[in-house]
Amino acid sequence: MRAGWPIVVLLLALAGAARAGEISVQSPWTRATAATARTGAIYFTLINRGAVPDRLMAATSPVAETVELHTHIEEGDVLKMRPVEAVEVPADGRVTFQPSGLHVMLIGLRKALKEGQSVPVVLIFEKAGRIATEARVLPVRAQAPQ
Ligand SMILES: [Cu+2]
Numbered sequence: 001m002r003a004g005w006p007i008v009v010l011l012l013a014l015a016g017a018a019r020a021g022e023i024s025v026q027s028p029w030t031r032a033t034a035a036t037a038r039t040g041a042i043y044f045t046l047i048n049r050g051a052v053p054d055r056l057m058a059a060t061s062p063v064a065e066t067v068e069l070h071t072h073i074e075e076g077d078v079l080k081m082r083p084v085e086a087v088e089v090p091a092d093g094r095v096t097f098q099p100s101g102l103h104v105m106l107i108g109l110r111k112a113l114k115e116g117q118s119v120p121v122v123l124i125f126e127k128a129g130r131i132a133t134e135a136r137v138l139p140v141r142a143q144a145p146q
Helices: 002-020
Strands: 023-031 039-048 054-060 064-075 078-083 087-089 093-097 103-109 118-125 129-138
Touching (some): 039 054, 039 087, 087 093
Antiparallel strands (some): 054 087, 054 118
8 A cells, every 4th residue: 555655646747747738838939139129029829728717927047037928018109118017817828928919028127139049038828937038039120930
C-alpha cells in the first residue's frame, strides 16, 4: 500500500503539467527602439485550448527594470496607456496583444532593442503558471508580427 503513494503523487504532477499546456503564446514580437528609448512593448496572441478560463497575472523580462501589463483607453481623441491588474483568457478562446491595445510594457530598458534580436519574456498565469518565450524584435514601425 505504502509503495503506491509515489505513483499517485507523480500522476497528480503530470495532470498539472497538462493543464499548463492548454495555454500557448503565439508570435511574440516587439519593436526596435532608439538608443535613448526608455520604454518598449511586447505583443503576442494568447490561446487557451482548455475548458476553463485563465488569467495572465504578470510578466517579467531581463531587458527592463519594470514590466507591467497595460491596455490603451480612449480619452477624448487621445489613446492613453493604463496598467491592468490581469488579462482574462477565455475558455477555448484567444486574446491578442497589439499596438493601441493590450501590451506588456517594458519600463526602464536596460539597452536598446535591435531588429533581428529576440527578447526573453516570462508570462505568469493564474492556472498555467509560468510560460517562458522570446519576442522577436521587428522594425521600428512594425504594426503586426511578420
Ligand atoms: Cu504601456
